[in-house]
Amino acid sequence: MTISPTILQVIEQGARVARAGGNTKPYFDRLSDELLQLPEDTLQRMDVASLLESDRLAGQILTRHIRELHACRYDETLNLDQLFFAFPLTLQLPVHLPDNALVTVSVMLSHWLSTHGLIDGHASLAECPLLDGVETQRQLRPSFNSWNPPTTLSGLERASKESTAPRHVAAIWPGALTSTPATLMYFQTKLRTMQSVAPEFTTIKKQVEASMLEVGISLTLFPPASWANGLSLSRIARFRAQLLAQVRAHPLKKEWSFSFVQGELSELTETEPTSWGSFYEETREDMLALFASAARSHNVKLRLR
Numbered sequence: 001m002t003i004s005p006t007i008l009q010v011i012e013q014g015a016r017v018a019r020a021g022g023n024t025k026p027y028f029d030r031l032s033d034e035l036l037q038l039p040e041d042t043l044q045r046m047d048v049a050s051l052l053e054s055d056r057l058a059g060q061i062l063t064r065h066i067r068e069l070h071a072c073r074y075d076e077t078l079n080l081d082q083l084f085f086a087f088p089l090t091l092q093l094p095v096h097l098p099d100n101a102l103v104t105v106s107v108m109l110s111h112w113l114s115t116h117g118l119i120d121g122h123a124s125l126a127e128c129p130l131l132d133g134v135e136t137q138r139q140l141r142p143s144f145n146s147w148n149p150p151t152t153l154s155g156l157e158r159a160s161k162e163s164t165a166p167r168h169v170a171a172i173w174p175g176a177l178t179s180t181p182a183t184l185m186y187f188q189t190k191l192r193t194m195q196s197v198a199p200e201f202t203t204i205k206k207q208v209e210a211s212m213l214e215v216g217i218s219l220t221l222f223p224p225a226s227w228a229n230g231l232s233l234s235r236i237a238r239f240r241a242q243l244l245a246q247v248r249a250h251p252l253k254k255e256w257s258f259s260f261v262q263g264e265l266s267e268l269t270e271t272e273p274t275s276w277g278s279f280y281e282e283t284r285e286d287m288l289a290l291f292a293s294a295a296r297s298h299n300v301k302l303r304l305r
Contacts, residue, residue: 003046003062007034011051015058019285031065043069053262056283063281064228071227072188075178080121083184085191086172086230089129090237092218093163097156101215102128105208109173112204113224121179128152129219131159132170132231132238133278168241170234170277175224191226235279239265240294242276247298255301260287268305 003011014027035043043066052059071084087109106125113123130152159169177187201223208221220241225233246256257268263280265287266273279287284304291302 003051007031007062008051008058010034011058011061012055014061015055018057018061028061028065031061032069035065035069052280056263056281057285060281060283067228068226072184078178080178081181081184083177083179083188084227085175085177085187085224086227087125087175087224088222088230088234088237089171089173090168090220090234090241091129091131091156091171092241093167093169094160095156095218096160096216097153098215101212101217102153104211105173108204108208108211109175113175113177121177121183123175123177125173125175126152128156129171129173131155132172132234166245168238168245170231170238172230172234173221188226191224232281235277235282236290238277239279239290240297243294243298243300243302247300253300255303257303257305258291259305260284 010027010031014024014031017024017027046062046066048059048063048066051062073082073084074080075082106127110123110125133155177184179187205221209219212219220237222233222237243256246253258276259266259268259273260279263278263282265276265279267276282290287304291304295302
């Protein structure tokens with residue numbers, strides 16, 4: 001469905017202000033107000049993909065606003081509100097999946113949230129991570145119905161079979177918190193700064209990663225994030241993990257060159273470009289910032305052409 005001229009104008013104004021480094025809050029608040037007035041089926045059929053192709057920043061703004069709106073819903077059964085969030089992570093493929101191994105992580109993370117004063121309510125997590133990919137590009141509306149173990153496990157198993165060499169993939173561990181609106185608002189605000197309180201997360205991170213390594217699953221877990229930003233954070237983590245693997249494999253190599261076309265990042269080599277995965281919501285500015293940070297961390301040069 002074509003995006004209405006009014007909404008498109010607000011998005012474009014917000015994008016221009018964002019590029020200029022100005023205050024985007026008035027535009028983003030107005031965009032949220034406009035989207036809230038639309039019927040659910042209109043939001044679901046909105047042509048976000050075309051906007052991402054024509055103006056990646058504008059498409060990113062719209063995509064994440066829609067996710068943010070869908071992250072909170074009313075649970076009629078419990079007579080409470082529910083907020084969706086995600087633990088970003090990276091997985092190393094190929095991976096063997098022992099029975100119930102991933103369920104253990106779900107239990108560990110739920111317990112950690114409940115016992116460390118981060119929530120005042122009931123947190124439930126999916127039994128398996130959700131891989132970043134084509135299906136999740138379109139999944140603007142979270143639902144536990146789409147996170148059932150057969151779906152996510154089959155995705156992991158299929159990706160493992162297709163992986164002929166070790167590689168990192170981006171994923172999120174979906175979760176939902178059920179509580180009062182005031183509690184959810186507090187937690188949603190906390191999610192935006194969760195990266196800055198990482199010390200609270202260090203112990204459970206080590207426990208989860210060690211638990212998985214014992215059954216042959218290599219994953220790296222990150223603090224919980226908002227539903228709107230979880231996948232992007234996992235893609236950033238995937239890039240950094242892949243770069244670290246390359247730096248270790250080629251200690252004498254000090255420069256990597258890449259192309260970034262329509263969200264696809266490829267390394268430029270002497271033979272042919274090598275894919276480093278999709279960054280379908282990220283802008284060129286996002287990638288330049290990621291490159292600058294990663295280059296400083298590993299003392300290498302990263303060029304984006």
